[in-house]
Every structure is written in structure tokens, then in C-alpha cells.
Amino acid sequence: MTGFGFRHSHANGSARLGWFTTPHGTIETPAFMPVGTHASVRGLSMQEIRAAGAQMILANAYHLYLRPGDEMVRAFGGVHAFARWDGPMLTDSGGYQVFSLARYRQVNEAGVEFRSKLDGSLHQYTPEKVMQIERNIGADVIMQLDELIEGGSAHRASYLAMQRSLRWLERCRVEFERLSRDGRAPVTGLVVPEGAPPLFTRDVDRDPLAPPQALFPIVQGGTYPDLRTASIEGILNSGDWEGIAVGGLSVGEAKQAMYDTFDTCAPLLPVNKPRYLMGVGFPDDLLEAVSRGMDLFDCVAPTRMGRHGTVFTRDGKVQIQKSSNRTDRRPLTDECACPACTQYDRAYLRHLMVTEEPLGPRLLALHNLTFLMALMTSAREHLLLGDYASWSASWLARYRAKGQR
Template sequence: MTDFSFELLGADGGARRGRVTCAHGVIQTPAFMPVGTAATVKAMLPENVAATGAEIILGNTYHLMLRPGAERIARLGGLHAFMNWPGPILTDSGGYQVMSLSELRKLDENGVTFRSHIDGSYHTLTPERSMEIQHQLGSDITMCFDECPPYPSEKADVARATQLSMRWAARSRAAFVNRPGYGLFGINQGGVHEDLREQSAQALKEIGFDGYAIGGLAVGEGRALMFSTLDFTTLMLPTDKPRYLMGVGKPEDLVGAVARGVDMFDCVLPTRSGRTAQAFTRRGPVNLKNARHGDDPRPLDDHCSCPTCRNYSRAYLNHVVKAGEIIAAMLLTWHNLQYYQDLMADIRRAIESGTFAAFEADFQSQYGQGDIAPL
């Protein structure tokens, strides 16, 4: 079996063009990973997700350990077979849920004890248990278990969480089962503080990982602060390993983060927005609830090749949204995922041709125009 690897194919300014090879396939980078938290990309069939151009999806340790259970998924052949996704899968370690479920958990050096949001039962998640669960799931890319401090937090609290996360990173590395084609990513923490990010990066590099994620951003600090943090953080990470910005983001975030050296992204935004009547287009977001679409026979985006734009009018989308029909979520989610994958493909081509700066300027100009004029 092929070893897990990352090949840097080229660069244009800070933007990088690469290729990740893992057990279940190849991922062209920069890449956007649709989120399939509970072994499903909501409102989509796996083959439809693949049809958008997505090569890797994300699952979640916390949610899958609670339901249906990692042991059950392992008995049924692993997450790939269970959810009928033959391509690569990355699993989040559960660390983000440690932050978001702060009312339901108790944290100490060993790990986190928390109450299930489903039935109130108690569970303990440690670095070792997180590695075990992700191994049972069969994740191509396993994420270290970490603590993600919220924003804003006092610097002393961010420092404590960062130091704990680095100790957990070492334990995650020790517990990870090395095998060909499977990789483990460390997670850089430190909030918006350059010295803490540097300390975290040094600790992670000393431990040694197959890729390096940037955590603790997109948690309320705003785009300007996120970008300024990325400006120094990406430079601290190895150039010969993939860099993954967790939980990001809006199209403008993706383009700006690629410019700062990020290779991989995930976010619930395209799928969640698809379920709440928001569509992303080259001219910016569109709200299909608005009455202006009710008599509009035009497609959502005449530059998009997805089935939604090929086969359905804005008037129809407006109707099924207002009627609460399930097909509304299906059609808008498909379109949004297609938009995101097309955006990443355009980014890759721009880096390859040495025109990324021009692409970025054109994107910002076009995306800020707003929707086409109503009829």
C-alpha cells in the first residue's frame, strides 16, 4: 500500500499547489472538505458529493462515538463501507466539541468527561480514546485530541489550553497506530498570540506529524484578526507537510487563507446554508426566501454546471423553500458544494498558471457585486 505523503507541486506567492496521497485516494490541494459529521453529508448522496469534485470528506469522532458507536461501525467494515464513501476521510478528534459543550463537560489533564447531548449519559474522551475511535472508524487522516479555547479568552487561559493540547498531542502521537496510507495531523493552537503559536508549532514539529492543522480560529475573532494570525502562523509550520485550517469558512476566507499558505479546509457553511435557503454564487450569497425570486425563470447562477442550475429556476427554488419541501435543501446543498469545489478548482488552476494574485483581485471584485438585478 502507498505511504501517506504530501507533494508540493508549485507555489505562487504564498499560495501552494499540492497533492496528498493516502490509503483511499489522492487529494488535490488546495482542497475543501465537505462535512459529514454523523456519517452523512446532509441532504446529499455520497455519489452526488463526489460528482461535485470533492475528493475527501470529514467525519466527527464525538458524534460517531455516541451514535451509532465506533465499535459498531468497525464491525460493519469501517466508516468508508458504512456510509458508502470510497474516497479519503478525515475525522475531527472531538476537541472542538470540548469547547462547544463547555456546559456539559469536566476537563482535566487526563481528558474530558462529558454528558451526551443525546441522552445525558457520561463519557470520557482522552487522547488515547480519540485515537482508538478514529482507528476503528478507519480514518485516512486522524486528528490529534486538543482543547480549543473560545474567543475571547484571557491570554493565560489560552496558554494553559495550548500547553495542555501539546501534551495531548504527544499522547495522541504515541497512541496512533502507524500503517501505510494513514496519517496523523497535529493541531497548532495559541489563539491570536504569536508567541503561543510559535511555542505550539515548535512542540508539534519536535513530536513530528504527517500534517499540521491550525485550530482555534474562526471562533469569533473576525476575518481581519484571523488573516493576521495566519500571516505569521503558516510560516511557523513545515513547508513539506499539508496545512489545514479547521472550520473555515466563507468563500472570501478560503481565498484569503490560500494566499497565506493554507492547503486544506472544512466548514459546515455550504451544507448548513443549503438547508436555510442561502446559496453561494460568483457574485455573492443569495437568499432564496426573498419574494423577488418568485417569478424569476433564470437559473441561480448561469455559470454553474450543477443539476440545480441546469434544471431548476429561481422561481421553483423560491417555491420549494417557502413550501418547506425537502428537495429545497437537496438542490441548494448540491449547488453550494459545487460552487465550493469549482472555487477550489479555479484556485488550483490560478496557482498553476502563476496568476493567483489576479484571480484573487478578480474574485473580490466579482463577489462584492451582489446578486444579479431582479427582473
């Protein structure tokens, strides 16, 4: 695999400072990745995301497959060109969407059969199909198709899903390597308007070649240490991966159970590979995960919460629509460089939200992302200084002292 690598230094306990190199640049870790489900972070431009401090973003293969279609993304030069983002990107396979849209799908050994929420059409989603989709989309890092089940599921159900995820991983690996060797199938049927530039898929010599990509496996097993251990052993025995993800958390389990699962997984994962914790994005959870050796994170919660009026501050979460903010001339926080904090006060931000002005959700979503980027920057700085553990403990004590307001 060309173009990928990972190195780390300045460990403070299990926490470590790292650099994950991809064909589109190097990410300093620990790092939080904004979620751009449809190759767009909802309501925000890529320029705003970059200014907020983002190094890497992710999109969702399931959603892009349904609309506009993975072949369409490929025809426009891949997801980087399509979205106008020149940094590293990752695509999630859609395992979480399969889990969350249970009423629309059936899962069996072959894969997933589901009906589109858009038009009711029937689709077959197999490990092989997912690899074809993700190789068309063209992100730097792509995820295996796994089987995700509800948090708190019984040991037997968690075991069966973990074992199926390992079997699907092997099928993903085989198809990933076949596409690297034999090339992608040609794209046909896309018509360009008269006078418009030609599509990238018109280059029949270069188009079949998939760009350099890294396939990440996903550790599953619920909150059961024996299953997480078995999942990691199976993953490590099945290939030499460029990185490994830990999935199936933040889906309803207690926070301490989630932290205990970090403690189980981290010592078993290779130290020379990046560790991607999927779907975790609250400030306290990020610092707890960094303390336990995790490197990369993503979550829709920061932007979703911002769009609904809940924002992160050093003193916990604030609900901006509360009447106590009606005459409050203070910024959300004095320690944030985002437009919401540097240009507006709480009273005006509340006014935007209660009057349903589109600017309000945009500003608050951007604030939450900026806040998390700054938090990860501080984490890296204190790892370099060697005092991450004491800094993190102090930060968490203040953040948790007042709770949500």
C-alpha cells in the first residue's frame, strides 16, 4: 500500500501524539473528524470546516450510493473533487445506517437487503458491493461492512454479529484486492449536457484504476471483553492493516461500560497503527478515549446538537434557547475563535434560534466543531509537553462540574 503510514511519540500513559499519513496529507493525532454524510457537513462550507481546524472529514458510502450514486461521484473525479475538499477523507461503509434503519432491511450471511427511504427501491448490500461503492467514491480510508447491533445486546447475539463481521471482513479484503489488481468496472449511461466538460470516466485508460486507499477493519463485540479480544485477534490474523477501527459503541451502553471497552481494546491493538474510534464525539468522551490510546474520532452529535441549540463550553453544555440567555450579552465562551463566539452574544444567538433564522443553526454547529478541534489541538500540545494526564483531569473536572445549563 503506497501513501499511508503512521508514527507516534510523546506518549503520556496510553495517550500518544501521532501522525497518520495519507495520499491527501498527514493528520496530526489525536484528531476529530467532522461528519459530512452526503459529502457535505450540513449547512457549512468546506472553507468553514477547514478554518475551524478540521484535518480530515468523512462521508457515508450508503448515502452517496443512494444519491447521487457512487458512479456519479467517480465520474466527477472522486469524492475529493466532488466535494471540493483537498485533504484526507474517510468513508463509512453504512453499517450504522443499516442498524438504524431496521424497519427497511433484512440481514443474512450474504449481506443486507434493504429498501431505499428515497423511493422504495430494493437493494442488495454485500461486502463485495460495498467495496465496489467505496472504491468508486475514492476516499483515502474506507471501512469494511460490519454487522452492528444494539448496545446492551446479549452475549450470544454480540458473538454472532462479531463473527459475521470477521467473515465479512475477509470478503471485503478479497474484493478490495481484486479491484486493486483488475480495476473497476466501467461506468456507462451518464450523459453530459452539451458544452459541459467531459466526465473523468471518459478516460478509459486511467479510470479503471482505483486511487490508493486503505481498508480499515472494525472491532466488534459489544461491551464483552472476551468478544472484543476475539475480534481483535481475528482481525490481526486476517491481514496487515493500515489502521484499525473500534465500532459498536455509543449506541446506548453506559458511559463507564464504553470506557471499560476502551481499556480492553487499546492494549491489544498494534502500537504502530492508527486507532479510529467510531461515532464518539462528546468532549469528555474524547479526552477519556485519548487517555486510553485512541487516535481518530468522528460523530454527528456536535453539528446536530448545534443545529438544535445545544453548544459545548468549558463549563459544560449550554442550551441557548433557555430564557436565561434572553438578555445575556456574554459570548458563548471567551476561549473560542469561532464566529459565534467572536462576533455575537448569547442573546442574539438565542434570538436566531427562537425565530428559526438559518444563520443560528449554522453558527452553533460551526461553534461545536471549532470547540472540538481546539480541544484536540490542546490535547496534542499537552501530549508534547508531557502533562496530558493532569491537564485532562483538570479540564474534565471543570467541564463536568456544572453539567448542562
